[in-house]
Amino acid sequence: MSRLLIVHHTASPATQEMLEKVRQGATTDEIEGVEVVTRAALNATASDVFAADAVILGTPANIGYMSGALKHFFDTIYYPCLEETRRLPYGLYVHGNNDATGALRAVEAIAGGLGWERAAAPVVVVGAVTKTDLEACWELGATVAATISP
Template structure:
């Protein structure tokens, strides 16, 4: 099972996670779309791979996504090593801060990155655009669908 673990504040990361789930469904492997505030260590143990989807806030991942990693970090040490993962990040103008933060955390779990980071830039850089509900272009959502399908197909074929 592919666990798509997500958090969103303004809708962009939620839309990205939903698009990835559509792609995963096309790839053939089972998947679960799990909000970061309810995902548990047991959910992670049950997963054969992961897609972490969240926004970048102030150069790092959202607090709820960080809380997921904090809550699950110690219970998962030594239990999910070698499993594949990828990331999708909704960012205003950068995304690399969140990307680096997730990569450092999952290094402790010994996960393997199997796809390049998917960073979708919304251009939000002022209070009005940061707070606004996000609508992503079809091309950005297609990138997320493709990533979900890649992960699902790779898991289904045993490539990861």
């Protein structure tokens, strides 16, 4: 069975809604053979990444950057995972109240430095989360899960 790891920092109702839709998409009945494991960014470890066949990252945009919790995740896993997880498929969702550009750029730069490969376009929401945004989150979860479905 393949494993999809969702690493998130969920600090607001908006990021909670987005996480739930990503998880719903990843666990849809149409996708078989994928175990979905969800970890808060402060609790996720290199071992979690080593056990994963793909990763979805979720973060709010805080002061123009990813959350400190997601940055901490990257700080703790970067060197242990640098050579071992190249080509790992990943997805990303970001929520910002005013702007999410810096957070998007930072996460993509670090994932690129790790050699991870984007499996789906990132979902970036600025302001209130709409029905369309939640549908995009569902699609993100389903797409990344389908990428690793046996």
